[in-house]
Amino acid sequence: MIQHVKDPIIETHNLTVSYNANPVLWNIDFTLPAGELTGIIGPNGSGKTTLLKSIMGLVPLSSGFVKIFGQSLENVRDKISYVPQRETVDWDFPASVLDVVLMGRYSRKNILRSLSREDHSIAQESLEKVGMQDFAKRQISQLSGGQQQRVFIARALARQSSLFLLDEPFTGVDAASEESILNLLIDMKKEGKSIVVVHHDLHTAKAYFDWIVLLNTRLVASGPKEDIFNTELLQEAYGGRLTLLSKVGDLLKQESFPIREK
Amino acid sequence: MEILLDPNVLLIVAGCCLLGISSGVIGVFSFLQKKALFSDAVAHAVLPGVALAFILSGQKNPLILIAGALVSGWLALASIDIISSKSKIKPDTAIGIALSFFFGTGILLLTSIQQSGAASQSGLDSFLFGKAASMQQYDVITFIGFAAVLIIVVILFFKEFKLIIFNREYAISIGLPVRTFDLLLSTLNVLAVAIGIQSVGVVLMSALLISPAGAARFWTNDLIRMLFLVAVSYRSCSRECQPVRGSLWCSPFLWWAAYFLLRSRAYWPGAGKAKPIQGRSTGKIS
Numbered sequence: 001m002i003q004h005v006k007d008p009i010i011e012t013h014n015l016t017v018s019y020n021a022n023p024v025l026w027n028i029d030f031t032l033p034a035g036e037l038t039g040i041i042g043p044n045g046s047g048k049t050t051l052l053k054s055i056m057g058l059v060p061l062s063s064g065f066v067k068i069f070g071q072s073l074e075n076v077r078d079k080i081s082y083v084p085q086r087e088t089v090d091w092d093f094p095a096s097v098l099d100v101v102l103m104g105r106y107s108r109k110n111i112l113r114s115l116s117r118e119d120h121s122i123a124q125e126s127l128e129k130v131g132m133q134d135f136a137k138r139q140i141s142q143l144s145g146g147q148q149q150r151v152f153i154a155r156a157l158a159r160q161s162s163l164f165l166l167d168e169p170f171t172g173v174d175a176a177s178e179e180s181i182l183n184l185l186i187d188m189k190k191e192g193k194s195i196v197v198v199h200h201d202l203h204t205a206k207a208y209f210d211w212i213v214l215l216n217t218r219l220v221a222s223g224p225k226e227d228i229f230n231t232e233l234l235q236e237a238y239g240g241r242l243t244l245l246s247k248v249g250d251l252l253k254q255e256s257f258p259i260r261e262k
Numbered sequence: 263m264e265i266l267l268d269p270n271v272l273l274i275v276a277g278c279c280l281l282g283i284s285s286g287v288i289g290v291f292s293f294l295q296k297k298a299l300f301s302d303a304v305a306h307a308v309l310p311g312v313a314l315a316f317i318l319s320g321q322k323n324p325l326i327l328i329a330g331a332l333v334s335g336w337l338a339l340a341s342i343d344i345i346s347s348k349s350k351i352k353p354d355t356a357i358g359i360a361l362s363f364f365f366g367t368g369i370l371l372l373t374s375i376q377q378s379g380a381a382s383q384s385g386l387d388s389f390l391f392g393k394a395a396s397m398q399q400y401d402v403i404t405f406i407g408f409a410a411v412l413i414i415v416v417i418l419f420f421k422e423f424k425l426i427i428f429n430r431e432y433a434i435s436i437g438l439p440v441r442t443f444d445l446l447l448s449t450l451n452v453l454a455v456a457i458g459i460q461s462v463g464v465v466l467m468s469a470l471l472i473s474p475a476g477a478a479r480f481w482t483n484d485l486i487r488m489l490f491l492v493a494v495s496y497r498s499c500s501r502e503c504q505p506v507r508g509s510l511w512c513s514p515f516l517w518w519a520a521y522f523l524l525r526s527r528a529y530w531p532g533a534g535k536a537k538p539i540q541g542r543s544t545g546k547i548s
Contacts, residue, residue, distance in 0.1 A: 056435045074437070082435040089429045093294065094485045103425050108437045112418060139483040159436075 001233060002030060003223035009034040009163060009194045010055060014064035017054050024050045030213060030222040037189050038196045039209035043238050046216040048198045052167050056082045081156035083166040086148055091141045097151050098136040101127055104158030126157040130184060146177025153184060164195045182208060277402035278394050278461050284409035286492035287416055288454040289471030291447060294427050298472040303361040305455045305467030307338030309368025312389055313375060324404045331456035338364050339448055392463030408457045412450055423447060424485055
């Protein structure tokens with residue numbers, strides 16, 4: 001079930017990406033609505049992160065194209081914030097929290113220039129939005145997982161863009177941090193931003209997102225969450241793993257009665 | 263003390279200071295990129311370039327020698343890249359292959375120069391272990407020029423280098439020309455090696471690049487402060503030992519300093535690794 005929208009914020013057509021001749025994404029064709037919290041969901045190795053990277057032009061496409069705001073990526077880069085997976089950077093790097101958030105103000109336009117006072121105040125504001133203002137001077141290795149994730153989100157906020165792409169922001173984060181990050185995303189949505197999140201936890205997905213993209217190398221489904229969450233589609237995406245779970249459930253049910261029947 | 267006021271000594275000290283500062287500053291970046299051993303490979307790999315440039319030109323003009331060093335240093339970097347990306351060999355092995363191949367070729371060429379009895383070959387073997395005192399005025403001025411260029415480029419692109427090393431994918435995502443900066447950074451690296459070998463030689467060049475950066479990292483959590491520490495440590499140490507005893511002393515001194523700092527890191531209050539309990543445990547578990 002693939003539902004398309006008018007005036008999509010992201011549109012992919014016939015998107016195929018492969019590593020060493022193995023396709024990771026195959027013929028992905030979807031449109032995402034603006035101003036919504038969208039979750040990209042699928043089992044491990046289903047190409048969720050690759051999908052985000054191909055939207056940001058970080059991996060070469062084997063075929064197809066991506067359009068953002070109806071244009072090609074190069075024209076709208078400044079309107080997009082990409083938040084990579086937390087594990088992809090070395091947190092021992094000699095930088096403070098504020099240094100990292102200030103990186104959100106870098107762009108191709110200020111390569112030879114130093115950051116202005118305005119850039120600094122924007123960075124400071126972003127830190128306040130994620131509730132990390134007291135940690136501005138802290139070395140980044142001395143943060144917890146949830147705090148590191150919030151610093152990354154603050155850096156994205158400092159770009160003042162309207163579309164946010166987050167790769168697994170809830171991974172390696174405790175329950176309290178998960179909730180505060182979710183609230184942050186909901187606040188951003190209320191300000192009219194569009195947010196796309198790669199997420200691996202099926203249990204929380206329905207509560208967190210408005211629009212859901214189910215992925216397993218091929219696109220399984222894309223639509224409002226009410227239409228997506230049915231056993232048939234989930235089984236198609238999760239395949240064997242989900243059937244295994246339901247089989248175990250069936251066996252347990254059978255075995256809890258036989259003694260009485262005899 | 264009188265020897266320190268001799269104009270020749272002053273010139274060489276000034277040259278060594280700038281060499282130390284520029285290679286230290288570049289070393290900080292390769293240290294943070296976890297490419298410290300790449301610099302060591304490049305340092306060894308410039309030898310055949312220097313020797314070949316001398317054989318072809320027949321003179322010891324530093325500009326020609328630096329050009330030769332740049333070419334072979336670059337070839338070494340490119341071959342490491344190609345070996346590790348096109349085969350199953352991992353980068354560390356690729357570094358070993360390139361280092362031994364280039365250094366072996368360099369020694370071969372150097373030996374053939376020495377046996378050819380070229381009149382002006384005296385001093386060329388100082389590239390092997392370095393000999394700051396063999397620098398002449400023209401050499402020093404050339405090196406100072408290059409060192410200044412290195413430092414200026416780093417100041418200009420400091421912000422971008424920092425971002426690309428910290429978070430490459432993010433840098434690409436905001437549209438920075440990352441490949442150009444990569445190329446620039448490795449060129450600076452090769453250049454720093456090419457001008458630095460005169461003072462410490464190919465064998466110990468990596469000490470000039472890596473150990474100050476390693477030591478400075480334990481002193482501070484701030485990249486700018488780290489760069490300043492590297493620069494300052496070089497000035498003071500080269501002033502004491504370079505002109506009098508020869509630069510060879512400089513490197514073991516720094517090595518021991520780095521080792522001492524490593525051992526005593528728990529006592530440095532401001533250091534990042536000084537608080538392993540807080541940083542590590544919360545980072546991984548929560």
